[in-house]
Amino acid sequence: MAKEYSLDKDKIRILLLEGIHKSALEFFNSNGYYNIESLPEAPDKETLFSKIEGANIIGIRSRTSLTREVMSAAPKLIAVGCFSIGTNQVDSHAARLLGIPVFNAPFSNTRSVAELVIAEAILLMRNIPAKNAAAHRGKWMKSAANSFEVRGKNIGIVGYGHIGSQVSILAEALGMNVYYYDIVKKLSLGKAVACSSLDELLSVAQIVTLHVPETPLTCNMIGEKEIAVMRKGACLVNASRGSVVDVAPLAAALKSGQILGAALDVFPEEPASNSDPFISELQQFENVILSPHVGGSTVEAQENIGTEVAEKLVRYSDTGDTIGATNFVQISLQPNSNAQRFLHIHRNEPGILKEINYVFTSKGINIAAEYLQTDPEVGYVIIDTESRLSSSILQELRDIRGTIRVRMLY
Secondary structure (H helix, E strand, O other): OOOOOOOOHHHOOEEEOOOOOHHHHHHHHHOOOOOEEEOOOOOOHHHHHHHHOOOOEEEEOOOOOEOHHHHHOOOOOOEEEEOOOOOOOEOHHHHHHOOOOEEOOOOOOHHHHHHHHHHHHHHHHOOHHHHHHHHHOOOOOOOOOOOOOOOOOEEEEEOOOHHHHHHHHHHHHOOOEEEEEOOOOOOOOOOOEEOOOHHHHHHHOOEEEEOOOOOOOOOOOEOHHHHHHOOOOEEEEEOOOHHHEOHHHHHHHHHHOOEEEEEEOOOOOOOOOOOOOOOOHHHHOOOEEEOOOOOOOOHHHHHHHHHHHHHHHHHHHHHOOOOOEOOOOOOOOOOOOOOEEEEEEEEOOOOHHHHHHHHHHOOOOOEEEEEEEEOOOEEEEEEEEOOOOOOOHHHHHHOOOOEEEEEEOO
């Protein structure tokens, strides 16, 4: 027997922005969600406010910024899907206080980014960017000068997470010596060697690749001081976040020859769309590879991301399951075909759970199951009842002090 939901799935409005892969749409459709609007670009602020106002679920990539102001203008919004590795384009703290879990795809494009990093490392060590530029100008630069094999060379990986560890595996398979540095102790893969400090890694590596999140700690973590510590003639690859590298001292090091070459896929300021101009002081260097934030932009990665994030959003919408949310307490749930299910998100204050339970027990309703998780600010309780209550009970639950959001799933 098909489960009856308090809000029909065809009334749940899903807004997908920035040309999210069709695999997301297909997954939503296969699970009964058809009220979907998909836009190919990141909308301007006015359009975003207009579109998000009635949305229940929104999916974005990296160019749409969901601030507290934007999300506050979407009273029906229950979840955000970042179809990307990071979620820094969303004010995740504001979302949590609004009762909105944020989901992403931390694993789906790791291989794509890792492959690009290895490819760029090889090209830089062989001095191919400069030779390629010369060939386009009709100049023949057949020379072994500044051209090296990567076998036997030292690669330094800053950030040994999902992508950094994949780079480690691929680099070792090519015969490279792998060194890594991470602020969190990690298990070394293969023969990789952990460094005790960033300076230690920079001093030993002939290729440095960055795989860290955007935080106050990582802002300009590669600047004039760090570049001076690097081996003369080393190469730098950044496919993490644009704020991680201070571009001005990098440009100076490229001019002086301290840095043999660099490859950047991310920048401090990036165009909002493909029609906007891209400007960087690194454009003057022929030994620099500049790519438009495409580390994870392969057909395979975007298809995987589309499915992974859509699956998490559907699971939350259908069952209240928050596993995979980056800003929310984690509850793993299966559907309960023999009960009604209510979700209550509230400020984490003493006595609220007692008041929630009283709404049901005062009516003689048996609570079949109850799940509660809290963090210092927010509590999330899921209640299954052996009853068939009308939606009128939702107002009683909303009237409880500290309530942020209430839903009746089915």
